[in-house]
Amino acid sequence: MNERAPKKIVIDAGHGGNDPGTSGNGIVEKEYNLLISDYIYDRLKDLGLDVSMTRTTDETLTPSQRVNKAKSFYGSGNDVLLISNHINAGGGEGAEVIYALRNNSTLSRMIASELEKAGQTVRKYYQRRLPSNPAQDYYFILRDTANNESIIVEYGFADNASDAEDLKNNWRKYAEAVVSAVAQYLGVSYVPSIDAKVHVVKSGDTLWNLAKKYNTSVNELKELNNLTSNSLSIGQVLYLPTGETNVTEGEDITYTVKSGDTLYKIAANYNTTVDNLKKLNNLTSNNLSIGQVLYISKSPQQDDSTNQYIVKSGDNLYAISKLYGVSVNELKQANGLTSNLLSIGQVLKIPTGKESNLETYTVKSGDTLYSIARMYDTTVSNLVDINNLSTSVLSIGQRLLVPKN
Secondary structure, eight states: OOTTSOSEEEEEEOSBTTBOOOEETTEEHHHHHHHHHHHHHHHHHHTTOEEEESOSSSOOOOHHHHHHHHHHHHOSOTTEEEEEEEEEOSSOOSEEEEEOTTSOSHHHHHHHHHHHHTTOOEEEEEOOEETTEEEEESSHHHHTTTTSEEEEEEEEETTSHHHHHHHHHHHHHHHHHHHHHHHHHHTOOOOOOGGGOEEEOOTTOOHHHHHHHTTSOHHHHHHHTTOSSSOOOTTOEEEOOTTOOSSOTTSOEEEEOOTTOOHHHHHHHTTOOHHHHHHHTTOSSSOOOTTOEEEEESSOOOOOOEEEEEOOTTOOHHHHHHHHTOOHHHHHHHHTOSSSOOOTTOEEEEESSOOOSEEEEEOOTTOOHHHHHHHTTOOHHHHHHHHTOSOSOOOTTOEEEEEOO
């Protein structure tokens, strides 16, 4: 552990409740702030760090309440790192990182660098002074949290249509960039998230053989990772096109277990189920060991027998595919569908031989993604991915897919 770096972390999801923050182009700041904060919280926990959050629900916090909440976890020492997550406005483009006057630029510079590697434009990292008193920080979350090392990350501009669309598609990738920077800064071992779809460069890797391995192109890899040359360095983290697997068609699909892996994460990444993985690998429990080699698939098999599912209000092909452990394309092919549109009462054929590790949960009064994630021993980011959510706000009666208990 780096001795100069904070060892305890507070994640602040800016705004909330009666204070929505900025909005535009389908982005409501308070909602994305919470999604990003939940993701970073879960990932830093995965890395074994001591981390807390100022808010885990859509609640209203005054500036003084927010500051007091932040200080309540670990106090006002310089061994605490506070990250306040926000979405910007004002017609600009790209990310900004603001750090407190009492701190140096090291962490902000590292976050900016990782965001650029993740493909986001970075406007600047900087400090801002209060006009009425230049000795103080402009933003209260920096000014009033002395002696913590406090920073604000603005991930993009909601009122810029291009930026907003980019945030909707890539907010997880940008949140993962912050996780990577924090891990480097603190000197802790960084294990990339399975959900981030990444490859850690090893000796002998080239963009050409990686493009072939992941069924993509060299140009797509370069564009996705903001690369200007074909040079790679050992240990470099490359982002991969989502939905791709790390196998060559026709080969047995295997996966080597890494630190932090679970059967659930591996199943979700490879569009299969925990039960299928256990059967294929003759597992009698969910326990895994680092370095263990799992078969994901030995040989694809076609099963023409089907079950039926009657479409209900709120259903979509994505949710139904997750519930039954099949892909959207399999559902469309089995039912002769040419679009993703469904109608209430429509009967769908479900290919059998598939068994999902998911069930449905109906949202009740007082529920939040955070409380439901804890109830089902999963993470908020997993619930967001499983249900293809773009907001953390829930409505009573809403049906969510959750891991089977």
